[in-house]
Amino acid sequence: MKDICMQKFILKEAQEFYQTALSDLFSLGEVVILEKNGQSVAAVVPMAEYDAFQAWRAAEARKQQLEAEEAAIAREHQAFQQMLPALLKQYAGRVVAIHQGEIVAVGDERMEVWQRARQQTNGAPIYVQTVDNPTKVYKMPHRKVVRHVEV
Amino acid sequence: MWRYNEGEEPPAPFLAVTIHHPESPHQPIQVQAKIDTGADISAIPVSIIGELGLPVTSKLLVEGYDGTASTVSTYGAILQMDQARFRSQEFIAIGEPHALLGRDILNYYYLLLNGPELTFDLRLKPFSE
Numbered sequence: 001m002k003d004i005c006m007q008k009f010i011l012k013e014a015q016e017f018y019q020t021a022l023s024d025l026f027s028l029g030e031v032v033i034l035e036k037n038g039q040s041v042a043a044v045v046p047m048a049e050y051d052a053f054q055a056w057r058a059a060e061a062r063k064q065q066l067e068a069e070e071a072a073i074a075r076e077h078q079a080f081q082q083m084l085p086a087l088l089k090q091y092a093g094r095v096v097a098i099h100q101g102e103i104v105a106v107g108d109e110r111m112e113v114w115q116r117a118r119q120q121t122n123g124a125p126i127y128v129q130t131v132d133n134p135t136k137v138y139k140m141p142h143r144k145v146v147r148h149v150e151v
Numbered sequence: 152m153w154r155y156n157e158g159e160e161p162p163a164p165f166l167a168v169t170i171h172h173p174e175s176p177h178q179p180i181q182v183q184a185k186i187d188t189g190a191d192i193s194a195i196p197v198s199i200i201g202e203l204g205l206p207v208t209s210k211l212l213v214e215g216y217d218g219t220a221s222t223v224s225t226y227g228a229i230l231q232m233d234q235a236r237f238r239s240q241e242f243i244a245i246g247e248p249h250a251l252l253g254r255d256i257l258n259y260y261y262l263l264l265n266g267p268e269l270t271f272d273l274r275l276k277p278f279s280e
Contacts, residue, residue, distance in 0.1 A: 114227060
């Protein structure tokens, strides 16, 4: 792990002094800890590190959002399976959109139904499914052949 | 007309496609996509799903090469490729650095694979026109 160069900077000197000292520190690419009354109150990091942190934070937020959506869609999928016998009587061959266990839109084209339901629910996770029996199985014979593997 | 990707063994038809989020299509990502006439549905790399924050839309039963079926998530996205920008459609995720173009997309095209010369052509109109 890369060592982080760090300096402490006490927040009591004049404004002008900070400008001079900080510009020197930034040129070294160091982390500067700002202290006030003996307590660390902030850290000044090189811009590259800040950008990397922001990118990491955005990626984490997207990951959490995706996990939450996956969980919501799994619940709606379960609800759909339970409702399927009743749905087949009313919507056989059609596409339904489900939100919180309720049908919120019906149509014939999956993404059109999804978009309509999404607008109705202000961007909440929406599950779409074609009401079929038996459930369609998609074939995906893709397999990457790995060559030159020594056993 | 495109050349096969000769980095694959045996060489395979690949072309560049652009993937957009279906609701905020301003930050697309370009990726190489392999033409896969055996696939019923197209697939995009899991890394792109995360990067674009593509929405989960459904669950599908997908059967692999060995006949084993498993339930997988689908994700909404817009795919743009030569001559055409598709409306929002669903994709599954794959753990590869490239996308797979299945017949859900390929069936809109006329496709000519010239294996001996390692070239291919993909058009919206018949080759005779």
